[in-house]
Amino acid sequence: MYRPPPIPARLSRLASVALLATGALLAATASAQGTQRPNVLLILADNLGYGELGVYGGGALRGAPTPRIDKLASEGMRLTNMNMEPQCTPSRSAMLTGRYAIRSGTYAVPLPGQAEGLPQWEVTMAETLSNAGYATALYGKWHLGSENGRLPNDQGFDEWYGIPRTTNEAMFPGSPGYSPELRRPEYIMEGRKGEKSHDVRVYDMDERRQMDADLTRRAVDFMERQSKAGKPFFAFASLTQPHFPTVPNKRWAGKTGNGDWADMLAEMDANVGQMLDAIDRLGQRNNTIVIFASDNGAEYLRPWDGWSGPWRGQYFTAYEGGIRVPFMIRWPGKIPAGRVSNEIVHGIDVFPTIAHATGTHVPDDRPIDGVDQTAFLEGKTDKSAREGILIWVDNRLQAAKWHNFKAHFYQQDNMEAPAAKLPIPYFFDLYTNPREDEQKRMYSSWAIGPMMKMIGDFQASTKKYPLIPMGTPDPYVPPAPKP
Template structure:
């Protein structure tokens, strides 16, 4: 099959008379055909979650707390109405997420671990920077990088070219083997030492082979996103929104199918039951009810609001006549995500578990400019794939009624590396001996036992693109373009005034911190294979002209 596909691709390369657009369409047809042949998906099957005891002699509030960690994907900072915004100018609110924030601690200067998903998720799981784990870049499926480069070349977007690093791709590990090393200790493994029942539901993106899969990394069970469609493209209850201006979107529609697996990774795939966001919520509720009489850890890693944009017809109708169409579908996806959070909290209340359950909500990075929706991260500049505030600012709410006062606001800069030691602390577990944890325990801040610390230093690192926040100062350093961006976030939180030329002393101080961070770190586990130009202040649907600011994101 692969030989036949290779011959087809070679043949298509010679059809110059058809023009780039027609050649790309044919290449995508080949990708779709290959995916349908490769992905064997059986009928839906019910999940039988292992159940705990029928009753417990220990009262709920005397047990170690349950932990529910909910991670959204590519959720824009402005999508959450807690921050004064909401999708479509506030037309779509997020009451479920807002209630979680109001009843717990809001970390007002919270950051994702990276501007793309896999490094952030690795930091959530381990509490360690990429310079500690080596997981610096987001693994991409085989064929994705060259295909995106070809699609980009076929478009007249005005942006500099996307680069596919063929030499690096040839020496890199296969996609399935690119993941979190088995010797890294995850938060799930830490909680297992305290007797927790652990479950992962949803996205993983930290390895597809034995040793790196969730059920090899401390989770008793894993209901895995085995591909990426929320519903079949032709489902009668789905509303799709395709993005013809986005090469990534075009590849995903061609490559992805509707599939899940249970403790089997990429084999024995089956059809989920309904819209993915709702299906995972249904299964999360089943897991909670099955384990209500023993401590549990649930990692619910949603795919929403990542592309491909797909919503249920009910949600699409419920959000009203929002334009353009892609914004309406996106708003409907946010509505489903918010409903998921509300249903989880309602279930904990109904089961009598809410008072002693730690609920954490965050997103893996900021909203993506390739959606063509300009207000996702307002008021911040930048998108996913940039380290401007819009790309790395993330919601972070922690609710634990037994310990955290309602309405707590924390101003200390925090990040995803802090979640693992925080959860370990809540459970009364020790972080692993002999392994350096880069994050801090956030509970003293959330419970008022520690004062805010505005002097904290945080790092981001992706190849030649390096970033540090030290106190109120933030420096971004890139080689493509060869430029530095320096901002005082206390005075300029939306990064409007680059002070790099005016404060060489501060630049030198922060570059020294970056160099020290890199010097003591390990090299990446595998190379980046693609360099993507991203406009800082425009979406991909807008025209890019000379003089517009951009950066390259190596991945």
């Protein structure tokens, strides 16, 4: 593979650093003038389906009311058309970089032993906030690299504690015939910026049950420390629930009387409540942007079946059940309470929107797919700043959405089914056919025009800024942009 000389890469990186430094200077100036910068608490559930929470039609219907999360939704804005990438690694990459994961080689969940991780060349939301004077921390699941150099403390987080990969590896140590000599177990890790992360203990089933309680306690402690120090913070509480194996903390086991899933849901709601109570106790409610979301669609592996609500499909698919997720955002005095919208938004929009709110910037030396949704969220307009999205499953452009219209270029019924290229795309009107039923599909749709424009614009950008292949090692050296 062609590798250009390193000078352009260094210049590109220097430009990014200069931009971040400018953001830090602006933030310092704002602070000196008495402008208070908002804190950010991002709570991300793992494989929580659209229909699980009470406010989205679940809650008691799933065996456990979710009063704290439901109340959070009523205190800010709730989206019914929030879209994520359909897998854990891509969605986290997209949120933190503002870029479709296909651009950075993070378009799929890596198999054990496969080259993985977010290249250090990528600039994350944590990096921009850290460079602007924010204290930054991640607690819980990372899934964007599991070796030193590609862990959270290498990508802008001052501190972190959690798991580098995924929760199902907690099942390895107790499996018949398992030997750590054949497959090293996943470890809970922790680290600080400027230091190497280190192993804490093996992530087994006992630790799996304890993890969300631990990360909640640590997130609360972090917010307390930063509030006492008078420093704005970005706390990323990356929950491990309800990802399989879906089991509750032992203190919650049997609490609902409706099984592990309901007990887990009740525990999740309580953990979110603890973080929200801490913000109130610290007097930070009016100055903290709180976001609750899921990273992708429902957990659909028996016996841990999640629920996509009214939508067809599950994670790892392009159906609405794979990409449409619960999302709510609260910022008192800025985002009007009680608003609900079906306007289309994507996880890549989080970084540009938070950058606007905090007075920081996204990089300008690479394509940023996300758009700033500030005016929409603050009620200055009823319309989203975007009209459509592109949907990748692995490295396939599997579907596209534009307003209420959708085109599928592949057919894939579930995460285990092969993806079959369609000779003619399937068209759906999600208003009249929300289940994406092939028997009710549209046989012709003028909306393919705007969709093809989105695809064409993306493809044009890749000619100027080539996609980064999965497994590309650091340091990544980007080709000089083509005119």
